[in-house]
Amino acid sequence: MATLIAAATTVLPLTLSIATTATAADQPAFYEPPAALPPHNGDVIRSEQAVFYLDPLKAIKVDASVDRIMYRTTDRLGKPIAVTGTVLTPRNVNLSPRPIVAFAPGTQGLADKCAPSLQIAQGTEYEGLPIKKLLDQGFAVVVTDYQGLGTPGVHTYMNREVQGHAVLDSVRAAQRLQGAHLPADGPVALYGYSQGGGATASAAELAPEYAPELKIKGAVVGAPPADMGQMAAGLDGSAYGVFFNYALSGLGAGYGIDIDAYLNSHGKRVTHDLRDNLCTTQALAKYPFLHSRFLAAGLRPLTELLDRAPWNAIVADQQLGKRRPAVPVLLSHSTLDDVIPQQVGKKLAADWCRLGATVKFSSNHIPGHIAATIATGREGVPWLQDRFADKPAPSTC
Template identity: 75%
Template sequence: MKKIITAAALAAAAVAMATPAQATATARQPSTQQRPAILPAGNGDVLSSEPGVFFLDPLKAIKVDAAVHRIMYRTTDRTGKTIAVTATVLNPVKSKYGRRPIVAFAPGTQGLADKCAPSRQLADGTEYEALPVKKLLDEGYAVVVTDYQGLGTPGVHTYMDREAQGRAVLDSVRAAQRLDAVGLPDAGPVALYGYSQGGGATAAAAELAPAYAPELKIKGAVVGAPPADMNKVADSMDGSAYGAFFNYALSGLATSYGIDTGPYLNAHGKRVTSDLRDNLCTTQALAKYPFLNSRFLTVDGRPLTERLRRAPWDRIVADQRLGKRKPAVPVLLSHSALDDVVPQQVGKTLAADWCRQGVTVKFAGNHIPGHIAATAGTVTEGLPWLADRLADRTAPSTC
């Protein structure tokens, strides 16, 4: 039996471990699970679980009919250090499947603050990717949504860290399979799905799976608008309507690699970076800091994109590059030609890199205007493609 803990107990533990300045903020955010002193031996082992809810709206008028559990599970960070991560496991009440498939839903950009964790936003009715999650449930799939490293757990979210994100996705599947309260098959079919940051995390998980989680029966991966090459994505984002995302990436990767960004930033840059790190989720960040240009944040007036091309950042950026490793499963890669955050050529290059390695890839381009709106294209293409993979039909290829 897994340990069941209440939201009140979790909140109390969070406040007890917080500093005085943090305690007030934490108290306003219930159900913050804390890492136990000793973690179990296996990646994907469930550390704790509690009942949850899933609402489609912030008024909490539309509750999704599914069994929901918020869990904490073991995974490892980029360096291989054992860490605890939270996630939400959702099981539809009705399903046409006997051995119910599990879809690992890797969320897109949420923000860096703990309040932005998908597990909280699904419960609060504020998760902007709620509809894709519900569509997967409507298809009869169980869904597990990771919070990634540092969202809902102590520390800064390691946003854009390829290995940490990919491992968190794969271990969320293991955790869902091991959760006694849900009763999903231990060796049942699995699929991976994600858009934007989630597309990158899904791609990373597909590349890592052969070595990191070879026992998972992954049938395919739906990868939407993946930020596969940070140099090209950073150039596109900095100074754009999505400039806050570049700042997220700087904070996330600096945390993962132990770099102090303070010396790069002027006083204004430090205030903005702190605000984005500690207070603002995606929609709030885009509204408060539209067209954020990093050259106004630096002590030397140069954009931070220039620094990415110098040591140690050049190596860090290279570490995040997708397409160097071979997924062992078919991939659908969906990307709009009118994407204003991740250029479509980035997705085309990733597809070509995988094709050269012998991966079965279908590149599904579309002309939906804008990065956010184009998530609909990934849903439209992805659901029937997933259904075919789970039915063991031959995967199409555009290689």
């Protein structure tokens, strides 16, 4: 793990500085869905060979079989949609049956160029090292792009249900991908941090009804944004203020609301810049401490919308912890998280415990939301190995 952390300190700065070179004009035709979709969720629409680089100079190529995929899933209303992703299978370790880990990515941004399947191939995916760590154990990994990242439309950021669907159907797609040789009925796990933690939590909640055939052994949930109502005011105007703008855009897209109606001319320029041009690291650098009152028509904080219809019902619909995961969960969250307060994660664990789930809540004291991903990976990988070995899952309930 020490080697992994050391590598992160050398790769990440290059990622932040060079990732700005990609443009919307670089978007491949691969990401345009066909007029007709296949009949079943998880069906592969198309695939192509790809590569996985850990750095934007493309000096460090990961030894894995890599396929970019487009597959069918469903939106919030159950309508079939196409999303993209990446299936990675390690070459250096051979497990039988080979487990599949559905890796739900953290906040990438809203622009199409931010799709993880593009960034994995360009060496600019900031979660490349956690993905490689899973591959090093011999696990296959499938990484969804979610709705609207790469594919047409605004990315439905923070939409609980559609994110959970995309994660679960990514596993089905990996199992059905010709040439990947992944077992159709083999062991599966879910893994994600931040936005990915929320998507993983949603997938774990939805799986018993949406994907009951998947043999899910457990879910690693890091710093989940489980209750936006608790988080919005703290995000707005903070160093991570763009995340609130992402959420407003994503929820609006998921529920058919054009948020331009709530914005002044400056707000429209900023919002469209975030949607069309910038990935997360670029957005945080360009718009630090973004406060919604300077973007809003009427100069009132846009967080006030969340207390009024229809937004209050939309926000309530995203809350996690109302459904019991049928699989063991490791929930990791730092006391010093500066984006998602630990109390949000702690409450989710308590809610799941009350519903009868098996949950280990793991607290750490790593300062900062981004750095605390280390703690999730350090504990999460051996925890997954134990689940795949069918060892009894620990619980703090």
